[in-house]
Amino acid sequence: MCLATHAKIMKIKGKHALVDFEGLKKDVKIILTPEVKAGDYVLVHAGFSIQKINKKEANESLKMWNTIR
Amino acid sequence: MLEFRNKATTETLIKEIRKINPKKDIKIMHVCGTHEMTIARWGLRKLLPGNIKLICGPGCPVCVTSTSEIDFAIKLVKEKNVILTTFGDMFRVPGTDSSLSETKIHGADIRVIYGVNEAVKIARKTEKQVIHFSVGFETTAPTIASEILENKTLKNFSIICSHRLIPPAMNYLLSCKDIEINGFICPGHVSTIIGCEPYKVLAENFAKPMVIGGFEPNDILLSILMILKQIKTEISKTENEYIRAVKNKGNIVAQKAMSNVFKPCDKGWRGIGTIPNSGFKLRDKFVEFDAEKKFNIKIKKSLDIKTGCKCGEIMKGKAVPHDCPYFGKICTPERPIGACMVSVEGACYIAYNYS
Numbered sequence: 001m002c003l004a005t006h007a008k009i010m011k012i013k014g015k016h017a018l019v020d021f022e023g024l025k026k027d028v029k030i031i032l033t034p035e036v037k038a039g040d041y042v043l044v045h046a047g048f049s050i051q052k053i054n055k056k057e058a059n060e061s062l063k064m065w066n067t068i069r
Numbered sequence: 070m071l072e073f074r075n076k077a078t079t080e081t082l083i084k085e086i087r088k089i090n091p092k093k094d095i096k097i098m099h100v101c102g103t104h105e106m107t108i109a110r111w112g113l114r115k116l117l118p119g120n121i122k123l124i125c126g127p128g129c130p131v132c133v134t135s136t137s138e139i140d141f142a143i144k145l146v147k148e149k150n151v152i153l154t155t156f157g158d159m160f161r162v163p164g165t166d167s168s169l170s171e172t173k174i175h176g177a178d179i180r181v182i183y184g185v186n187e188a189v190k191i192a193r194k195t196e197k198q199v200i201h202f203s204v205g206f207e208t209t210a211p212t213i214a215s216e217i218l219e220n221k222t223l224k225n226f227s228i229i230c231s232h233r234l235i236p237p238a239m240n241y242l243l244s245c246k247d248i249e250i251n252g253f254i255c256p257g258h259v260s261t262i263i264g265c266e267p268y269k270v271l272a273e274n275f276a277k278p279m280v281i282g283g284f285e286p287n288d289i290l291l292s293i294l295m296i297l298k299q300i301k302t303e304i305s306k307t308e309n310e311y312i313r314a315v316k317n318k319g320n321i322v323a324q325k326a327m328s329n330v331f332k333p334c335d336k337g338w339r340g341i342g343t344i345p346n347s348g349f350k351l352r353d354k355f356v357e358f359d360a361e362k363k364f365n366i367k368i369k370k371s372l373d374i375k376t377g378c379k380c381g382e383i384m385k386g387k388a389v390p391h392d393c394p395y396f397g398k399i400c401t402p403e404r405p406i407g408a409c410m411v412s413v414e415g416a417c418y419i420a421y422n423y424s
């Protein structure tokens with residue numbers, strides 16, 4: 001139930017945004033992430049974006065295992 | 070996110086896990102159905118050394134929803150001329166005598182929705198009372214809170230407030246003397262909301278490693294490696310493997326919405342029992358959104374666990390689905406006995422589909 005899916009914000013319309021889930025376009029509410037802009041990646045849960053995803057940091061955790069050995 | 074599925078990386082991570090393996094029994098618990106899905110789907114248990122066990126905790130919100138809440142929802146929609154909305158996972162979970170899906174077959178107006186905003190939309194178009202069966206952990210609760218805050222004047226909308234909170238459940242399990250856990254993979258999406266802080270006190274108080282993990286196979290393996298490293302160095306702290314989505318402080322806007330609308334309360338977890346401060350109830354100023362207060366419905370004594378079903382033991386990490394004599398025999402996803410066999414995030418459902 002806590003499933004959340006990555007999506008890219010295409011267009012912001014007030015409290016809503018049109019997002020792209022790898023081809024599937026949907027309207028989601030962005031009220032919980034008011035800072036997001038078009039082009040940002042977000043996690044979407046139950047019709048709401050709940051967190052902005054930091055693409056730059058995406059690879060950081062994989063680099064991390066190098067440092068924890 | 071392909072890098073998190075990269076096979077060469079998987080192999081390196083497994084090699085590192087073998088190298089650091091303390092060769093004694095290690096039990097790592099996760100508290101998220103989506104983590105279990107990743108573990109089962111990618112066959113991660115088979116890749117790990119035999120002494121490292123990944124066990125399920127109470128990470129499926131619909132599995133831990135009390136039968137009394139389901140019985141209340143069923144009686145409400147049967148007795149009053151109302152519309153009940155619910156998330157799909159909840160639809161088939163058995164109450165004491167029946168489920169919402171069986172109730173719908175007999176004519177009740179029950180609608181499966183994807184997000185709570187759809188329930189509000191329905192309420193705006195009807196004179197009828199619309200009640201949302203509001204289940205979910207900290208990932209879901211802010212969506213409900215923000216809809217209530219945006220629709221304060223809506224008179225025909227209310228919720229059955231069945232939200233439960235993860236850190237108090239982890240605290241409870243760690244306090245049980247008969248449950249052995251050596252470390253936790255903390256739930257990634259719950260943590261996008263609550264951040265890293267709530268686990269820090271658990272890591273300190275119980276001297277257990279806590280690693281917030283993402284949902285790709287390499288996320289899980291890296292989280293395990295980080296836990297093993299903590300065990301080896303005898304340091305117990307909270308670490309964040311899922312840094313691409315989890316900020317140290319979480320989502321403050323969402324936290325504010327939650328605390329504005331809800332306050333913590335003791336809550337019964339199906340098959341586990343009452344855990345202090347592990348649920349949400351609506352604050353007094355939002356009492357008109359509380360379906361239990363709005364509608365006077367009395368239910369008879371409800372039955373959480375049918376005789377022989379081991380869902381409770383499984384969610385406490387004391388048993389695995391295959392320990393249940395009913396598993397795959399008289400209990401299947403088509404004819405489930407316990408909630409764990411119904412929800413797509415239930416341990417028995419996942420074990421049935423992937424073993």
Ligand code: SF4
Pocket residue numbers: 377378379380383390393394395396397400401405406407408409410417
């Ligand atoms: S297999 Fe069925 S009866 Fe057994 S623990 Fe799982 S849900 Fe309960």
